[in-house]
Amino acid sequence: MNCYFKYIMLVVASVFALSSCEEKEVEVYGDEAYLVFEMPGYGLNNTPRDSMVFSFPAKGDDCVEDTLWFKVRIIGKAFPYDREIKLVVNEETTTAKRDENYKLEPVIMPANSYTVDVPLVVYRAGLKDKSVRLELTVEPNEYFGVGFDKTSKAVFWWGDMFIKPDNWDISNYKPCFGEFTETRYAFILKACGIVELPDPQDLVTLGYYNAKVREALYEYNKTHDKPLEDELGLVEFNVWTGVGGIG
Structure with missing residues (x-):
């Protein structure tokens, strides 16, 4: 029994020693920034x-x-x-x-x-x-x-120009608004009354803006002799609600 007790105490002491060593290592690492x-x-x-x-x-x-x-x-x-x-x-x-x-x-x-x-x-x-x-x-x-x-x-x-957002093609911007062009981007910002797009993870807001630009495009084409065109041709916006978005 005495030997068993000594063995238990040795194990406990070893655990405390190891813990103390690990704490010092973590503390030293934590001081680095x-x-x-x-x-x-x-x-x-x-x-x-x-x-x-x-x-x-x-x-x-x-x-x-x-x-x-x-x-x-x-x-x-x-x-x-x-x-x-x-x-x-x-x-x-x-x-x-x-x-x-x-x-x-x-x-x-x-x-x-x-x-x-x-x-x-x-x-x-x-x-x-x-x-x-x-x-x-x-x-x-x-x-x-x-x-x-x-x-x-x-x-x-x-x-002093409309610059393509760096994450346009790899975020919800592309499925929401289509291929980027300067004309299309300018139309989106004006139709939504904003100066920059919201966070691409904000699916609710992007879905709302998608509806806004489709409505604005309908009104534009109805009140102009020619439908809106950009650098790629006729401008169109697909319906995108934000459900099942990329981000």
Whole structure:
């Protein structure tokens, strides 16, 4: 019996020792922090997006600048002090020029926070009928490393033209509205009274907008000598209610 008791105590002591070791390893790992980008909306099967597209004509002729918001999120612990986030421009893939096409202020992760909203100010001047591209990445520093590959960059397109949303073909936008053209996109935004499409996972709103654009197209064709045409020919919108959507 005495031997059995000693054996039990040895097992218990070993378990506590192992647990203590594991806690230290988790704690050390938890002190490390990594950064990922979060863009609004999702693509196919709720996959995170790494891009954002903005078309100035959707805001009207008087809009000469606007602000695109995105998030930077921590994978790891929050700390009780501000921490600098170093965002760098990928010059090889970027065509936008700082201060001429956009403005981006230094970014700080506030104390005790896991996310920070980042404003990117974009300008319309000089972009008539063309667009520019900006790609941002995280530069590791004493506070943060780089997170997952799929969310380690943020890409932006904007211009004085109607630009195809990057997730049009891989989300509910395509079954809802059909093939993208500038004419079709402009008609959709005007008919729905919006400046950008809702999240492609919002099936109820997309189904409502599908009905709106079909009604607007009917009224347009009824009041014009020729039916609406775009770069691909006659414009049509299939009935799409959102039931059984892609996303």
